[in-house]
Amino acid sequence: MSRPEDTLPPDLFYNDSESRKYTTSSRIQHIQSQMTHRALSLLSLRSPSLILDIGCGSGLSGEILSTFSPETNPGGPHTWIGLDISSSMLAVALEKEVEGDLFLADAGQGVPFRPGTFDAAISISAVQWLCNAESTEESPAGRLSRFFNGLYASLRRGGRAVCQFYPKNDEQKKMVSSAAVRAGFGAGLLEDDPGTKSAKTYLVLTVGGGELDG
Amino acid sequence: MKLLTLNFLTCARKACKATNAAFPLHPKDAELEIVEVELSPLFVRNILPRVEWEALRTLCQDLGLPQLPATAPEPGELFTPNPSDGVEGEGIEEVGEEGEPTQTLKDLHHVLLETTIREGKLVCGSCGHEYAVKEGIANFLLPSHLV
């Protein structure tokens, strides 16, 4: 199977029919919501927070963030802001009347929020797209660095981010996590079901200095 | 786009990031819409210290919304004193330890979370770039020469 990010940039890949397919496939929905719950538990938010969703797509994760649940979202309901590069995906989110604010934006161009905006950030199946450069002016390393630098600055001290992504290989895994570390994050890679077809990689990022500089 | 979001948004251009004029972005030809959102008193309390009050106040003025007080409300103005304070037992489950949300909190909720920009543009005070807002979605994709 060819990986979608190897064929076309995401704004072209997720055209209207792909977007619909992606959001209506119940298998994908199930996996997506499972991963969102996993990411949420890794964020361990204790009260209603402001969350950035990078690559929010049609808002599948956002719907979970918006819903309080004593078992799976005890700190919620959270308020979220979602970025996505695909306008067709966002159109589906709009149709569903999701509660978060939506931005048509390329995370590889940075994160346009003032310092210390978010309590936390979440990203499900999106960061691998940043490893593609779509023009000669951009390199994957440059895009990753702009993204993680922007993300780091936009989180409050003591904030956390969890990015689930599909690395193509170990080299890419390393490239992504070292870009995060260079931006200032404390970073850990967590793998669920390693070595299986359903292996999931989570990059768990922390911003230090919660008490030091408020 | 909620006014809350606009209160945190800056110009996306690298050249603007370091300048003070890249925040706040200024709405132009804005069409507002009120979208009801369930009240989350704890969220309002959480976010208030991060809100740039002066920017919010100016924004409300520019949009012709009711004027906000000169300074941000104190945390103590957000909840009524809890009648069960110091009393064991009932009432705690329903409202938590905070007491009832005050009208001040509800007004903040309305301004920040229910007042939205549906159509219009957001203009950077530094570079003059205009970000379009359509159906509440802001377009922050930069052409490569502006990145």
Ligand SMILES: [Zn+2]
């Ligand atoms: Zn600008």
